[in-house]
Amino acid sequence: MSAGLPWPVAYTVSGDDCASPMPLGHTAPLAEAVRDLAELGYDGVEVQVREVGAPGAEALARTVESAGLKVLGIGTGPVAAQDRLTLTDPSPDVRRHALFRLLGAARLAGELGVPVSLGQTRGTFLPGLADMQRVWVERAVEQLAEEAAERGGRLLLEPQSRANTSLWNTPDEALAVIGSLDAPAGLVLDTHHLDAEGVDAVRAVTDHVTVTGCLQLAAASTRGPLAVGDPRLPTLLTALRTGGFTGWLTLEHTQDPDSTKAAARSWTALTDAASALS
Numbered sequence: 001m002s003a004g005l006p007w008p009v010a011y012t013v014s015g016d017d018c019a020s021p022m023p024l025g026h027t028a029p030l031a032e033a034v035r036d037l038a039e040l041g042y043d044g045v046e047v048q049v050r051e052v053g054a055p056g057a058e059a060l061a062r063t064v065e066s067a068g069l070k071v072l073g074i075g076t077g078p079v080a081a082q083d084r085l086t087l088t089d090p091s092p093d094v095r096r097h098a099l100f101r102l103l104g105a106a107r108l109a110g111e112l113g114v115p116v117s118l119g120q121t122r123g124t125f126l127p128g129l130a131d132m133q134r135v136w137v138e139r140a141v142e143q144l145a146e147e148a149a150e151r152g153g154r155l156l157l158e159p160q161s162r163a164n165t166s167l168w169n170t171p172d173e174a175l176a177v178i179g180s181l182d183a184p185a186g187l188v189l190d191t192h193h194l195d196a197e198g199v200d201a202v203r204a205v206t207d208h209v210t211v212t213g214c215l216q217l218a219a220a221s222t223r224g225p226l227a228v229g230d231p232r233l234p235t236l237l238t239a240l241r242t243g244g245f246t247g248w249l250t251l252e253h254t255q256d257p258d259s260t261k262a263a264a265r266s267w268t269a270l271t272d273a274a275s276a277l278s
Helices: 030-040 054-065 077-081 092-112 130-150 171-180 191-196 201-211 232-242 259-277
Strands: 009-014 044-048 070-075 116-118 155-157 185-190 212-217 248-251
Touching: 009 030, 009 070, 009 259, 030 044, 030 054, 030 259, 044 054, 054 070, 054 092, 070 092, 070 212, 070 248, 077 092, 092 116, 092 130, 116 130, 130 155, 130 171, 155 171, 171 185, 171 201, 185 191, 185 201, 191 201, 191 212, 201 212, 201 232, 212 232, 232 259, 248 259
Parallel strands: 009 044, 009 248, 044 070, 070 116, 116 155, 155 185, 185 212, 212 248
Antiparallel strands: none
C-alpha cells in the first residue's frame, strides 16, 4: 500500500454516467481524474455512479486500471443528488426507479468485486408518512443487500446526518438494520456525518471497526481537504489498526482550491499521520 498505510487509499470520483461531477469528488472527467490521482500516489477510487450497471463494468475497470489504480467501491449518491430518486418518495414509480438504479449499481459492484454503498438515496420522511416510508426503505434495502450478496459483493450502509436522510443517522441505527438482514452487510463511516450527528469519530471507529468496510475522511467543521498536523488523524489510524480494519480509506471532501491541490493536500496529511503507525 502507499502513503505508509496498511490499507488502500481512494479518492472520490464521478462516473462518466453522472450528469455533472459530484461536489465532494474530483471534478475532472473520470479518465483525467484517475491519471491525476495516480500521479499523486493514490491506490484507487470510489466511483459515484448514476445509472451505469453491470454491462458498464468492463469499460469502467479499463479506464481506472489504465492509470494503475483500482476501483475500491461503488457509491450511489448521484441517484438522489442528480435525479431526485429516493426510496422514500411517495410515488411508487419513483421508488421503483430508485431501486432499479440501486440494483444496477449492486450488479456493477459485483462484476467489479467491490462493495456498493447506500447513503442519501434512502430519502427523507414526510409528515404523516414516516411509518410507511420506513417500511418501503427496509424492504428495498433487503432486496439490495440480497442482490449484492448474490453477485459476490456486499452492501455498505452509510450513517448520514439528518440533513441528508431521515433514516439511520448513527452507526448504532445502521447496525440495527444490518442485523436484521439475511445477507451480509457492513458500514461506511464518514467523519463529517459522524461529527454532524454528535458522534465521536474515534469512538465510532473503535466500536465498529470489525463491520466497517470504508472510512471516509474530511477536515472537521469545514469538510475540506485534510491538513497536516490534524490531531485526530493519528488517533483514527491507530484505532483502525488496533481493531484489525480490513477495508479502505476514501477522501470525500470539498475540492478547495481545485481537485489536484485538494487531493495532494489530503495525501500529504495522511502520509504525515501514518508516521504514528510506525
